[in-house]
Amino acid sequence: MGGPFRQLLWTRRSLIMANIVTAKEIAKYLKLTESTIYKLASTGELPGFRIGKSWRFDMDEILKRIKEEKKSRAGQGSKGGSAPGMTTRGTRDES
Numbered sequence: 001m002g003g004p005f006r007q008l009l010w011t012r013r014s015l016i017m018a019n020i021v022t023a024k025e026i027a028k029y030l031k032l033t034e035s036t037i038y039k040l041a042s043t044g045e046l047p048g049f050r051i052g053k054s055w056r057f058d059m060d061e062i063l064k065r066i067k068e069e070k071k072s073r074a075g076q077g078s079k080g081g082s083a084p085g086m087t088t089r090g091t092r093d094e095s
Contacts, residue, residue: 019059023048026057 021029023037026046030037040046041055047065048057 021057021059023055023057026059026062029059029062 023034023041026032027034027037037046038055041048041057046057047061048055050056
């Protein structure tokens, strides 16, 4: 399957464009396993939503969360830059 597809989402006042992607696409982008993506999503560390049994993610929300994580780690003096809740090696950040 190709890259992220565009889906129209209606809000109360306006029409917005959202990049809705699968766990497989997020895993490839973040260079993590799909099982890690599912774990992060189920704990709320990675923003996503379920449609039936399938997880979907808004790429803009993922990128926003990564930026926020980088800012918070920079403020703590840490060299962050990885997925939320993850270290740069892809292992759980226990600190």
